[in-house]
Amino acid sequence: MSTVLIIDDDPSVLKLLDFAMSKAGFRVVLAGDGEEGLEKAQANPPDLAIVDVMMPGLDGYEVCRRLRADPRTAGMAIIVLTARAQAVDRKVALEAGADEYLVKPIMPDELIRLAREVLARPRAAAPLVELPQGRVVTVFSLRGGIGVTSLAVNLAVAFAHLRQEEVSLLDLSLLAGHVALMLNLQPQLTLANLLEQGSEAEEETLDRCLARHSSGVRVLAAPPQPVTSASGGGQVVKRIVSLLRGRFPYVVADTASTLDEVTTAVLTASDLVLVIVAAEVQALQTAIVSLPALRALGHEDDDLWLVLNQYTPKSPLPTQAAEKALRRPVRATIPYEPALPQAIQRGVPLILHQPTSPMATAVARLAYQIDKHFEK
Amino acid sequence: MKRTIVGAGPRGYVTVDFFTGDYRVSAQINVRNRTVNDILNDKRLSYIEVFDTYISRISQPGYIVGSHHVALLRKDTISFAIVPTGESRPSGQRAYRYGGKLLYQVFLTLPAFEIQGKVHTTGKLDLYAFLATNVDDFVILTEPVARVANFPDNTFSGEAFLVNRLLVTMFCASEQPERAA
Numbered sequence: 001m002s003t004v005l006i007i008d009d010d011p012s013v014l015k016l017l018d019f020a021m022s023k024a025g026f027r028v029v030l031a032g033d034g035e036e037g038l039e040k041a042q043a044n045p046p047d048l049a050i051v052d053v054m055m056p057g058l059d060g061y062e063v064c065r066r067l068r069a070d071p072r073t074a075g076m077a078i079i080v081l082t083a084r085a086q087a088v089d090r091k092v093a094l095e096a097g098a099d100e101y102l103v104k105p106i107m108p109d110e111l112i113r114l115a116r117e118v119l120a121r122p123r124a125a126a127p128l129v130e131l132p133q134g135r136v137v138t139v140f141s142l143r144g145g146i147g148v149t150s151l152a153v154n155l156a157v158a159f160a161h162l163r164q165e166e167v168s169l170l171d172l173s174l175l176a177g178h179v180a181l182m183l184n185l186q187p188q189l190t191l192a193n194l195l196e197q198g199s200e201a202e203e204e205t206l207d208r209c210l211a212r213h214s215s216g217v218r219v220l221a222a223p224p225q226p227v228t229s230a231s232g233g234g235q236v237v238k239r240i241v242s243l244l245r246g247r248f249p250y251v252v253a254d255t256a257s258t259l260d261e262v263t264t265a266v267l268t269a270s271d272l273v274l275v276i277v278a279a280e281v282q283a284l285q286t287a288i289v290s291l292p293a294l295r296a297l298g299h300e301d302d303d304l305w306l307v308l309n310q311y312t313p314k315s316p317l318p319t320q321a322a323e324k325a326l327r328r329p330v331r332a333t334i335p336y337e338p339a340l341p342q343a344i345q346r347g348v349p350l351i352l353h354q355p356t357s358p359m360a361t362a363v364a365r366l367a368y369q370i371d372k373h374f375e376k
Numbered sequence: 377m378k379r380t381i382v383g384a385g386p387r388g389y390v391t392v393d394f395f396t397g398d399y400r401v402s403a404q405i406n407v408r409n410r411t412v413n414d415i416l417n418d419k420r421l422s423y424i425e426v427f428d429t430y431i432s433r434i435s436q437p438g439y440i441v442g443s444h445h446v447a448l449l450r451k452d453t454i455s456f457a458i459v460p461t462g463e464s465r466p467s468g469q470r471a472y473r474y475g476g477k478l479l480y481q482v483f484l485t486l487p488a489f490e491i492q493g494k495v496h497t498t499g500k501l502d503l504y505a506f507l508a509t510n511v512d513d514f515v516i517l518t519e520p521v522a523r524v525a526n527f528p529d530n531t532f533s534g535e536a537f538l539v540n541r542l543l544v545t546m547f548c549a550s551e552q553p554e555r556a557a
Contacts, residue, residue: 054430
């Protein structure tokens with residue numbers, strides 16, 4: 001018997017849905033507001049949550065975001081109910097993590113049919129499967145300035161939260177890496193020290209170079225001064241990645257916007273490349289020319305995920321236009337977040353600064369999506 | 377067979393999306409035995425009382441920035457309201473003046489919005505009469521779509537709009553009407 005948690009501030013709706021869903025064979029748990037709903041979901045994760053949007057205190061979108069951000073409830077099905085019926089409301093609900101969206105007033109039969117349909121969809125099992133070896137995920141774009149580093153930083157934190165263990169984050173930008181800055185770290189040892197040691201770098205030295213962040217992310221920071229010539233850098237990076245794979249469930253790499261030796265080495269060693277695009281003509285054109293180059297490094301289409309990063313408040317092109325131009329589906333869309341510059345300025349990843357913001361939720365979902373991809 | 381509807385709200389209350397130049401306010405309005413049209417066009421009321429209000433900025437109309445149990449809305453600042461068809465029409469004795477047989481495609485601009493839709497008339501559409509000498513401040517548009525001028529990706533639609541003609545800056549209509557079904 002599936003358990004359904006119904007969160008609505010209207011007692012008459014709770015009473016009606018309790019009656020209808022129980023009669024249809026569901027075990028029903030009721031909550032009168034968002035806070036109570038979250039408490040009940042976290043204490044005893046249901047199979048499905050039916051969440052009203054318009055509630056005092058925590059609104060339904062916020063409840064969805066928090067459910068998706070918590071590893072205990074991230075995999076559950078969610079249906080959002082609302083009297084707000086515009087297309088933009090549906091978009092926001094889906095971005096917040098809802099699986100389906102129903103506009104009030106509704107017939108109970110319609111809701112029961114949808115609940116059964118949503119529950120029948122294949123969902124990832126809640127417990128996390130131990131990965132046989134660490135996976136390397138590279139966040140990459142040949143176009144700079146579109147939020148690649150902040151995405152890599154937040155993704156690494158999301159993996160650490162999701163797996164509840166340390167993950168590593170490599171800043172492989174030889175000219176000007178900003179990962180350490182975004183995490184407010186001042187590491188003494190960086191990639192530069194490993195480059196000096198060459199491809200014989202010891203695991204112990206590597207460990208000393210990994211700065212520790214409170215989130216559980218171990219950071220290999222970029223060289224403090226620009227390194228213009230890193231001959232043999234590719235071999236060093238291969239060695240680093242191979243050592244880190246054995247120690248961490250995830251190795252997230254942030255690269256320079258070039259195809260230099262170091263970047264090519266990590267891209268070749270990656271299990272998954274997130275190709276970041278922005279909804280602008282230049283970024284799309286760059287992504288189009290990047291894909292053949294990445295395939296030439298031995299990647300199948302399934303290893304190359306397009307991620308649309310809406311790094312400005314106004315997107316000159318809609319997502320559909322981006323997908324049409326790229327002739328590939330966008331695997332995830334990261335919405336614009338006005339609080340991101342402030343988070344960067346404070347040296348706190350957005351996922352910690354505002355964990356329930358749409359962007360943080362989208363990154364947490366992406367991490368979850370990637371984790372499930374590797375479980376297969 | 378009697379069927380139960382979930383979320384229809386308390387008796388006499390209707391959920392309406394109100395739009396001002398800067399905000400979207402989704403709220404319930406107590407119409408009692410009248411319609412939303414009656415209340416918006418009631419000359420005795422400058423404000424309307426709304427309940428369970430959820431406020432969003434026009435730039436991000438899906439994100440709720442505030443919610444309050446009760447609020448007062450100044451009617452003259454409402455650009456348009458999205459209402460169910462039944463609520464768009466006047467009730468009682470005023471109803472006889474509506475329900476035309478000709479449909480004109482119209483395009484309106486208001487500060488912050490552009491709106492497309494259809495108006496019903498009994499005879500040829502007189503733009504001047506419709507916009508300037510109309511008794512009602514809020515006019516009915518069917519099959520309406522509104523677009524935010526500064527954020528053209530943000531569109532809104534619904535069964536009917538009640539548009540504040542006093543805020544209309546331009547009113548365009550098709551030359552040839554269609555016959556209403």
